[in-house]
Amino acid sequence: MIQKYLIATILAIWLLVSPNxxxxxxxxxxxxxxxxxxxxxxxIGNAAYTHTSPLRNPVNDAQAISKTLRxxxxxxxxxxxxxxxxxxxxxxxxxxxxxxxxxxxxFYYAGHGMQVEGENYLFPIDINPQTEADVRYDGVPxxxxxxxxxxxxxxxxxxxxxxxxxxxxxxxxRAASQGLAQVIAPTGSFISYxxxxxxxxxxxxxxxxxxxxxxxxxxxxxxxKLEEVFKQVRIDVQEESNNRQVPWDSSSLTGxxxxxxxxxxxxxxxQTELVDLKGQAAExxxxxxxxxxxxxxxxxxxxQMEQDFQQVLSFNEQAVSPELKIQSLxxxxxxxxxxNPFSEQDKGLRSKAQSKLDQWQEIEEQNxxxxxxxxxxxxxxxxxxxxxxxxxxxxxxxxxxxxxxIKQAPSIQxxxxxxxxxxxxxxxxxxxxxxxxxxxxxNGYAKAQTMLGYLYQIGGGTAKTSREAVKWYTxxxxxxxxxxxxxxxxxxxxxxxxxxxxxxxxxxxxxAAAQGNRQARQVLKTMED
Numbered sequence: 001m002i003q004k005y006l007i008a009t010i011l012a013i014w015l016l017v018s019p020n021x022x023x024x025x026x027x028x029x030x031x032x033x034x035x036x037x038x039x040x041x042x043x044i045g046n047a048a049y050t051h052t053s054p055l056r057n058p059v060n061d062a063q064a065i066s067k068t069l070r071x072x073x074x075x076x077x078x079x080x081x082x083x084x085x086x087x088x089x090x091x092x093x094x095x096x097x098x099x100x101x102x103x104x105x106x107f108y109y110a111g112h113g114m115q116v117e118g119e120n121y122l123f124p125i126d127i128n129p130q131t132e133a134d135v136r137y138d139g140v141p142x143x144x145x146x147x148x149x150x151x152x153x154x155x156x157x158x159x160x161x162x163x164x165x166x167x168x169x170x171x172x173x174r175a176a177s178q179g180l181a182q183v184i185a186p187t188g189s190f191i192s193y194x195x196x197x198x199x200x201x202x203x204x205x206x207x208x209x210x211x212x213x214x215x216x217x218x219x220x221x222x223x224x225k226l227e228e229v230f231k232q233v234r235i236d237v238q239e240e241s242n243n244r245q246v247p248w249d250s251s252s253l254t255g256x257x258x259x260x261x262x263x264x265x266x267x268x269x270x271q272t273e274l275v276d277l278k279g280q281a282a283e284x285x286x287x288x289x290x291x292x293x294x295x296x297x298x299x300x301x302x303x304q305m306e307q308d309f310q311q312v313l314s315f316n317e318q319a320v321s322p323e324l325k326i327q328s329l330x331x332x333x334x335x336x337x338x339x340n341p342f343s344e345q346d347k348g349l350r351s352k353a354q355s356k357l358d359q360w361q362e363i364e365e366q367n368x369x370x371x372x373x374x375x376x377x378x379x380x381x382x383x384x385x386x387x388x389x390x391x392x393x394x395x396x397x398x399x400x401x402x403x404x405x406i407k408q409a410p411s412i413q414x415x416x417x418x419x420x421x422x423x424x425x426x427x428x429x430x431x432x433x434x435x436x437x438x439x440x441x442x443n444g445y446a447k448a449q450t451m452l453g454y455l456y457q458i459g460g461g462t463a464k465t466s467r468e469a470v471k472w473y474t475x476x477x478x479x480x481x482x483x484x485x486x487x488x489x490x491x492x493x494x495x496x497x498x499x500x501x502x503x504x505x506x507x508x509x510x511x512a513a514a515q516g517n518r519q520a521r522q523v524l525k526t527m528e529d
Contacts, residue, residue, distance in 0.1 A: 386425020466497025
């Protein structure tokens with residue numbers, strides 16, 4: 001089964017983005033491969049997307065890369081299934097750390113990503129873009145990452161992006177560009193793509209993506225220069241994909257870089273006497289046994305944490321209040337604070353729980369504000385309600401407002417429509433007013449039906465149509481609504497939207513007058529004269 005990442009492109013780049021970078025790199029000598037320098041890495045794997053299908057391999061890829069980099073001497077920070085805020089915060093911290101160390105920096109990302117008008121973006125798991133423009137605000141721009149690493153002024157930087165081409169939000173976009181945008185390698189840098197820029201890359205059927213699996217294989221071989229590592233990766237990927245995928249790179253390096261320096265041939269050895277080491281060996285074996293027992297205990301702990309997390313998720317899916325869901329997630333995070341020294345799965349679960357907690361807290365805060373607006377509408381304080389409603393201008397906020405008031409009583413929906421039609425406390429909006437009048441009318445509210453008929457009659461916030469006016473006046477009149485009886489009687493009197501019928505008009509006007517409608521009495525008096 002082909003793994004579905006959004007843009008499956010590996011981008012390996014040493015890039016410093018300050019204005020004086022080209023001059024600095026031109027006079028600075030290349031970093032000797034044998035010189036011991038600090039190596040730092042930030043690794044992110046996003047798979048459990050909340051608004052589209054989860055991905056198969058990013059977490060596996062990130063964990064495998066992290067493990068390998070540690071074996072290669074890198075100090076590694078790993079994030080699994082994380083949100084936008086966490087990604088950007090850790091990228092900023094990573095940049096500051098590189099500035100202090102002045103060593104080699106490496107950033108690896110696996111998950112969804114895409115390009116918008118030539119700019120590349122990485123997708124946090126909570127992203128839900130409705131348009132390409134949303135990606136600019138909800139995604140993490142690669143340019144921001146490169147800026148953080150570039151401003152550190154350290155020796156060398158390597159960025160690896162592993163993302164799939166299939167766009168899970170394609171239905172919302174006018175167009176979909178394949179692959180990440182091409183980046184030209186400046187002096188002293190190396191860029192590698194999983195395939196030619198803008199082309200489709202394949203993924204593996206195993207536990208890791210095709211390109212990452214080959215990178216893991218070759219980056220640990222001693223004595224291979226960077227270019228040789230990616231050359232071997234290119235050969236393997238091209239062969240395994242039956243030439244459908246040919247990795248591509250661009251280089252302007254002036255020196256050599258080795259993930260693993262060459263290993264010298266062993267000298268001739270003499271047999272070593274081990275008798276004096278047997279005691280130490282016994283101690284080591286005992287220590288290993290104790291370590292294995294401790295690891296088994298942590299594995300049981302991890303399994304219990306996962307079971308507890310599933311229990312909390314099931315509770316969150318029940319029809320309970322957001323407040324109770326918030327409490328369940330808070331209790332989970334308080335109960336599982338310890339760090340598992342043998343696994344990073346606990347960090348992923350805590351990250352997921354924190355993400356859901358943030359979502360429910362935002363919903364609870366939003367519902368509290370909307371409930372306040374509803375109470376103002378109930379008391380007829382339209383101006384005060386309108387001032388609060390004026391804060392709901394963004395698309396996502398408007399969607400929450402609609403989702404809340406669509407469930408309320410038609411009388412509340414009618415009052416909401418009045419706020420928008422009058423422009424009470426906010427900018428007047430006849431189209432929005434019409435929408436809420438129609439919602440209340442469809443829910444059987446007679447006053448809303450009368451007002452909807454009037455808007456159809458005059459073309460207020462909608463196209464003018466007498467037939468629709470007659471339809472809604474009739475429904476309100478059947479409920480005995482005075483103004484509906486009067487307006488409908490006038491339409492019969494002049495033959496607008498219905499066949500002219502003076503007798504029917506008189507009947508309706510008399511009913512309206514009987515309810516104290518002065519206008520109806522005046523029209524009847526005119527008819528008598």
